[in-house]
Amino acid sequence: MLALGNYNDLEVARAVDFGLYLTSDDGDLLIPRKYVPEGTEIGDVLRVFVYRDSEDRLIATTLDPLVTVGQFAALTVRDVTPTGAFLDWGLEKDLFLPYRNQRRTLRPGQRETVFVYLDEASDRIVASAKWEWFLSDQPYPGKAGDAAELFVADETDMGFKVIVDGTHQGLLYHNEVFKPLRLGDVHTGYVRTVRPDGKLDLSLQRPGHDEALAAADTLLAALQQAPNGLLPLGDKSEPDDIYRRLGMSKKVFKKALGTLYKRGQVQLHPESTQLLKAE
Known part of the structure; x- marks a missing residue:
């Protein structure tokens, strides 16, 4: 059966002045000439998206829509x-x-x-x-600490509603979001809590010690790219300056500083951090 609102592999049946007709179990349908790939011949199979035109006729295109049925x-x-x-x-x-x-x-x-x-x-x-209405009504199969794909769906007074792994709803609280988000953004996030109502509290940072390690890796990469290994951010830096450069909160930044300092990789100053050369 023809998959309306999705991609189909259809054979070229015949040519007309204004395009090609493709054959399907639901009858032949047109692909306008402007969408026909150069060199296409009768008998070739084209991968096309099928939808209805302004006159409600089935039509094919090689354009890629921003979304298909079921997404x-x-x-x-x-x-x-x-x-x-x-x-x-x-x-x-x-x-x-x-x-x-x-x-x-x-x-x-x-x-x-x-x-x-x-x-x-x-x-x-x-x-x-x-x-x-189109999310799963089954319990979320994961647990606290799991990584998940987060689709930013809406913003509320409390935070951002997100679609988790395409199946469940969760919330990113405003006070735990330290970078700009817009509707449609997709990020890797982490489950903080699975609530009794089945909804999820989420974070963009790894929880606990993993969060510090991830932030330390980000900070180390920034230091390695900075001129002479000197980054103009330190313990006394403003939170906005830290966020603009590293995309993390000051709290997470201080955890990263502590991790690198314990490793002996940095020298700390109130408003800067110096990468130390490995001996």
């Missing part, structure tokens, strides 16, 4: 109408976000996290900003 993405709003919003997903025809699937008032230029699915009633590809 989460943060997309930019192009237009808003009484029936819904239209999102830029990298194709000529924008992705429809029905009014019933919205969670807030939207405006052009705004980014919104959505889940993309195939509407069974209309057989159309649509988006939903109520992305929590």
